[in-house]
Amino acid sequence: MSGQCRKIFLCGLIVMLAGLIFSSSALAVNPWKFPPLPPPWEYGNVLINRISTKDGVKPVGFSHWSHRLHYTCRVCHSELGFNMVANTTKITEEKNLKGQYCGACHNGKIAFASAPLTCARCHSGTISTGKTAMTALRCLPKTKYGNKIDWSYALYVGLIHPKSSLTKDYKPVTYNKKITIESAWAGTPPAIFPHDVHNDWLDCSSCHPDIFSIKKNATKHFAMKYILKGKFCGYCHLKVAFPLDDCKRCHPKMKG
Numbered sequence: 001m002s003g004q005c006r007k008i009f010l011c012g013l014i015v016m017l018a019g020l021i022f023s024s025s026a027l028a029v030n031p032w033k034f035p036p037l038p039p040p041w042e043y044g045n046v047l048i049n050r051i052s053t054k055d056g057v058k059p060v061g062f063s064h065w066s067h068r069l070h071y072t073c074r075v076c077h078s079e080l081g082f083n084m085v086a087n088t089t090k091i092t093e094e095k096n097l098k099g100q101y102c103g104a105c106h107n108g109k110i111a112f113a114s115a116p117l118t119c120a121r122c123h124s125g126t127i128s129t130g131k132t133a134m135t136a137l138r139c140l141p142k143t144k145y146g147n148k149i150d151w152s153y154a155l156y157v158g159l160i161h162p163k164s165s166l167t168k169d170y171k172p173v174t175y176n177k178k179i180t181i182e183s184a185w186a187g188t189p190p191a192i193f194p195h196d197v198h199n200d201w202l203d204c205s206s207c208h209p210d211i212f213s214i215k216k217n218a219t220k221h222f223a224m225k226y227i228l229k230g231k232f233c234g235y236c237h238l239k240v241a242f243p244l245d246d247c248k249r250c251h252p253k254m255k256g
């Protein structure tokens with residue numbers, strides 16, 4: 001081997017070794033197929049059509065981002081009984097008019113009531129409205145994915161003030177333990193789970209015992225392939241909370 005060639009060979013070897021060391025040490029390699037992300041004003045929107053089309057009205061477009069400005073998740077998902085799975089809650093026009101579900105707020109006092117002129121605001125048949133309305137939120141702290149809004153930081157610094165209850169006697173439970181979820185894959189930095197950030201929005205019962213066991217390290221099969229199927233963290237972080245694409249928010253030590 002000539003001197004020149006030896007240099008090139010050594011150089012190549014170093015690059016290769018560096019690559020090997022790098023890729024096995026916490027570089028974000030994404031072997032999974034993530035669902036495509038909609039534009040920020042559509043992320044977290046739900047087209048509710050359990051019975052609308054069957055009953056001759058257009059499906060209902062519901063936006064999470066426009067509502068979470070005013071209310072935390074627990075108001076709707078703990079107090080008002082909406083399920084966290086689209087098209088499973090038995091919402092009807094009659095129940096809304098009696099003050100249940102949407103009607104708990106859309107009663108003309110908290111928000112616009114159901115009336116001939118407002119039917120189409122809910123029964124719009126689309127989740128693509130809201131692009132213009134979202135420009136009003138451009139001052140909120142940004143992230144790269146989902147609604148592109150850092151909701152937890154916005155709440156923390158007091159830029160938004162969502163109410164935690166519709167009743168006066170609600171008392172929040174404080175539990176701040178930060179959990180480190182060690183990885184099953186060598187070289188993958190652990191995921192972190194901060195309780196305080198979640199309890200700002202949710203109830204203990206949003207997660208315990210249905211999604212996660214409350215016993216120390218008891219949740220089995222905590223792997224990305226299950227999370228991607230909507231289990232565990234994926235229950236919220238595929239649809240409403242920031243999406244899985246944002247690796248470093250859960251794996252803060254991940255590089256790349």
Ligand code: HEC
Pocket residue numbers: 048049050051052053055057059060091092093094096102103106113114115116117118119120121122123
């Ligand atoms: C605040 C939002 C909202 C408004 C305003 C509203 N609806 Fe609805 N409505 C819903 C939701 C949500 C459902 C459940 C849809 C589903 O599951 O497919 C629903 C269901 C319905 C249904 C099908 C089920 C049933 O109860 O028969 C009809 C019909 C209906 N609405 C008519 C109307 C009419 C007429 C108006 C105006 C007078 C109206 N809605 C206003 C949210 C709204």
Ligand code: HEC
Pocket residue numbers: 046048062064067068071072073074075076077082083084085086087088089090201235236239240241
């Ligand atoms: C103003 C009421 C309201 C608030 C606040 C709210 N949600 Fe929802 N959420 C709903 C409704 C309505 C549905 C649809 C239920 C159905 O169709 O059965 C829903 C559905 C969901 C779904 C299922 C989405 C899908 O596509 O399957 C998830 C996950 C969810 N919510 C999480 C959250 C989280 C997390 C928060 C807080 C950041 C939150 N929600 C705040 C009303 C609300």
Ligand code: HEC
Pocket residue numbers: 060061062063066067070071075076080101102103104105106110111112121122129130
């Ligand atoms: C906890 C209270 C609350 C509940 C429950 C609630 N809303 Fe709202 N909603 C509001 C408030 C507050 C506003 C903003 C004020 C207004 O527009 O009157 C709003 C605004 C809206 C708007 C106009 C802005 C936008 O998002 O495009 C629509 C449409 C809407 N809600 C649909 C629904 C539907 C459908 C449901 C039930 C599935 C529902 N809301 C349940 C409080 C609520």
Ligand code: HEC
Pocket residue numbers: 028029030031181182183184185188189190191222223224225227233234237243244245246247248249250251
């Ligand atoms: C909402 C939080 C969250 C996000 C976002 C997230 N992960 Fe994970 N991830 C976890 C949890 C929890 C585990 C299970 C504990 C562990 O293995 O670290 C995990 C496990 C892993 C593992 C170990 C192997 C496996 O299948 O369990 C790898 C590799 C991984 N994540 C890579 C990524 C990459 C790459 C991204 C971004 C494209 C990402 N993760 C985004 C929460 C998340």
Ligand code: HEC
Pocket residue numbers: 173174175177179193195198199202203204205206207208212213214215216217218219220
């Ligand atoms: C967003 C989901 C979520 C919410 C909300 C939540 N937790 Fe947890 N909790 C978890 C996860 C994830 C773990 C870890 C599970 C595991 O490792 O098996 C956990 C673990 C725990 C543990 C075991 C701690 C340990 O040392 O391993 C306790 C106790 C607990 N939670 C109490 C609470 C209480 C009290 C609340 C309400 C104030 C609450 N949690 C709200 C997701 C949640």
Ligand code: HEC
Pocket residue numbers: 073151152153191192193194197198201202206207211232233234235236237240241242249250
């Ligand atoms: C029941 C719904 C739900 C589940 C399940 C859930 N989260 Fe979250 N998570 C949220 C919401 C809501 C936020 C607030 C930020 C947002 O909506 O984008 C959040 C925020 C976070 C943050 C951001 C903290 C910050 O300082 O900004 C991390 C990290 C996180 N979640 C990790 C996890 C991990 C890891 C899991 C699974 C072990 C998990 N979450 C399960 C709803 C959930």
